[in-house]
Amino acid sequence: MSISPSRDTVLCISLAGRPGTFGVRFHNHLYQQLGLDYYYKAMTTQDLPAAVSGIRALGIRGCGVSMPYKEACMALVDEIDPSAAAIESVNTLVNTHGHLKAYNTDYLAVRQLLAQRxxxxxxxxxxxxxxxxxxxxxxxxxxxxxxxxxxxxxxxxxxxxxxxxxxxxxxxxxxxxxxxxxxxxxxxxxxxxxxxxxxxxxxxxxxxxxxxxxxxxxxxxxxxxxxxxxxxxPVITGLEVIALQALEQFVLYTGVRPNREQVDAAVAYARQI
Structure with a gap:
């Protein structure tokens, strides 16, 4: 898969103590499938307040948050969605013109899976x-x-x-x-x-x-x-959770909801590590 960012490309990132590749491959595959000028990159940091300030200052649209930053992010944002407030843990930041809102799409994914099953x-x-x-x-x-x-x-x-x-x-x-x-x-x-x-x-x-x-x-x-x-x-797998939570992040970042076939293709690509 080839992506050529431009000066107008919208950047999304993730912050994790041990950055992985699933989110990078999942999001970038969907951006390409849907013709969206977005790019996703995994990062880590030793200075979380500075990193979150950078998201705001640089106009980074969205940020996935993994351990060990999920709880520390709570104090660094402007608004907290009920999905994150209920559990005092964040896994998604959305930047709208410098206003940072925190969500927890892990919570949303688990609720969906329990209902579906x-x-x-x-x-x-x-x-x-x-x-x-x-x-x-x-x-x-x-x-x-x-x-x-x-x-x-x-x-x-x-x-x-x-x-x-x-x-x-x-x-x-x-x-x-x-x-x-x-x-x-x-x-x-x-x-x-x-x-x-x-x-x-x-x-x-x-x-x-x-x-x-x-x-x-x-x-x-x-x-x-x-x-x-x-x-x-009967089982519920972590792959189902990570795919659903990544999908909800994608929708929050882009405002676009891919169809089932597009999501399945992105999951399959993300697993090819």
Whole structure:
């Protein structure tokens, strides 16, 4: 894919501690498909306030925000959308003539996926994790009407805070519990990570579960997802989350909503790493 930016090209970026390639390839592929004079670039920073000021000063249209910047961005913007305010975590900045508005499209994507799959809100769940993405998922579950949940986190302070905020309980370990839905919101299973070949829950809990949800997107079929598929369990994958949240970012930046075929083509291209 060839892109030739001009002086009129609209720039969008992402800020992450460890910049990835999915968003770059996804957005730029859609820009080219739709004939939009936009360009997307992944970046990192050691000075977040200066980077956000640069977005405003340089007229950068949009910015995807990943760890470890999701919470620190809250104090640096002019307006916070309810999707971000509800969970005090940001993953998207939109710059309109110097006015920065923050969103959380992770939250929006999870809400959409739960509705699309028609997961019964009466389903009890265990969510492993307590970071920014865990906030988005737990808040989406809460706002979708899921009332019986357990936050499993080794960090007691963060785990308890998330559980208390969303009305769930905290446990340092799932133990012998086997709720109907298991959700991984940790790096366990992430390609290239120290726990790439591990499972976030005991096999007995996976066998007893009715739904498996893994937010890890790379690889698309983590060990957790592979184990669930081998058992014939319905799954929600991290690739689905990252694709939906990236789509909502794209719409916020451009005002254009691609059709399903265009999105599928962009996802397929983004995965060719």
């Amino acid at each position: 028609q997961v019964d809100p009466a389903t009890a769940f265990a969510l492993r994790g307590s970071g920014g993405m865990a906030k988005a998922v737990a808040s989406a579950l809460r706002d979708a009407g899921f009332t019986e949940g357990t936050i499993v986190a080794r960090n007691e302070q963060a785990g308890r805070q998330l559980a208390d905020t969303c009305g769930y309980r905290w446990l340092p370990d799932l133990g012998d519990l086997a709720p109907p839905m298991l959700i991984n919101v940790t790096p366990i299973g992430m390609a290239g990570g120290p726990e790439a070949d591990q499972l976030p829950f005991a096999d007995t809990a996976i066998e007893a579960a009715e739904w498996i949800f893994d937010v890890v997107a790379m690889p698309a079929r983590t060990p957790f997802i592979q184990r669930a598929e081998a058992l014939g369990k």
